[in-house]
Amino acid sequence: MHTEPAITETVDVSAARAEPDERPGAWWLDGDQPVTEDDTPVDNLFSAKQQRLLVDALYSSWATTTARSFLADANVGVFSTVEQPAIVPDVFVSMDVQPHDGWWETFERSYFVGDYGKPPDVVIEIVSNTKGHEADDKLGRYAEMGVPYYAIFDPNQQVGDEVLRIYRLHGATYERWEGGWLPEIGVGLMLWTGRFEERTATWLRWCDADGTLIPTGAERAEQAEERAKQERERAEQQRERAERLAARLRELGIDPDAF
Numbered sequence: 001m002h003t004e005p006a007i008t009e010t011v012d013v014s015a016a017r018a019e020p021d022e023r024p025g026a027w028w029l030d031g032d033q034p035v036t037e038d039d040t041p042v043d044n045l046f047s048a049k050q051q052r053l054l055v056d057a058l059y060s061s062w063a064t065t066t067a068r069s070f071l072a073d074a075n076v077g078v079f080s081t082v083e084q085p086a087i088v089p090d091v092f093v094s095m096d097v098q099p100h101d102g103w104w105e106t107f108e109r110s111y112f113v114g115d116y117g118k119p120p121d122v123v124i125e126i127v128s129n130t131k132g133h134e135a136d137d138k139l140g141r142y143a144e145m146g147v148p149y150y151a152i153f154d155p156n157q158q159v160g161d162e163v164l165r166i167y168r169l170h171g172a173t174y175e176r177w178e179g180g181w182l183p184e185i186g187v188g189l190m191l192w193t194g195r196f197e198e199r200t201a202t203w204l205r206w207c208d209a210d211g212t213l214i215p216t217g218a219e220r221a222e223q224a225e226e227r228a229k230q231e232r233e234r235a236e237q238q239r240e241r242a243e244r245l246a247a248r249l250r251e252l253g254i255d256p257d258a259f
Helices: 013-017 045-060 137-145 217-251
Strands: 071-072 092-094 124-125 149-153 163-171 173-176 188-195 199-207
Touching: 045 071, 045 092, 045 124, 045 188, 045 199, 045 217, 137 149, 137 173, 163 188
Parallel strands: 124 149
Antiparallel strands: 071 092, 092 124, 149 163, 163 173, 188 199
16 A cells, blocks of 8 residues: 655644633634635636535535534635644535634634644645645645545646545555545545536546435436426326226226226
8 A cells, every 4th residue: 555654743733722712713812813814816717616516515415414514615724723824725524513603703714623623524635736735745734634534636637647546544644545435424535527517527526335426406406307307207108098098998888987
């Protein structure tokens, strides 16, 4: 099994909350406030669509089947400590957490590991060029943060010879994880070639343990409409058969309404 160079130091986020405080964000309020956003657009059209595809499917479909709460989003800063700048994954999922009630308080705009009590469970990076350092610097930072699963989606194979690589944290080091199923999360990742938002491409998708795609909201609506159409067609076929049978009975001098 391929193993990346060991990460020899981990981040102890519990030290930041040595003195418990019930207020969200209290673990860093005595220090300098972190920069939670800088309003700089960084994504291309494909990455933006891919992010929507991943997040939409979780909230539109997976949320109706999993009994666990979760927080999933795209391009939101994740802070491991106040002293370090945020790392901004393309997509992340954190299980068994609830977002804070406030939207605009500084400490609620981003994902602070100290407040949520844990790092995200899954982080996905979409490679657009060779400047993102997804296969080296970011891999090391996510391992240091303690993110259990890290996926690199590299559609143009710019940082490696594989379109999808998944890593699982083992101790302080990431090891390659073969197969797309993430057992602790209850969801999997797979490549899918199809059409999304009027574009046909190879996309990264969520799936269940059997490899069945978790649909987006639009796909769920299409599936529901297709099922309704099939039901209407079956009902129409049954009506036509009944009418043919009634006509045949009348030809034989039998009143079908007598039955």
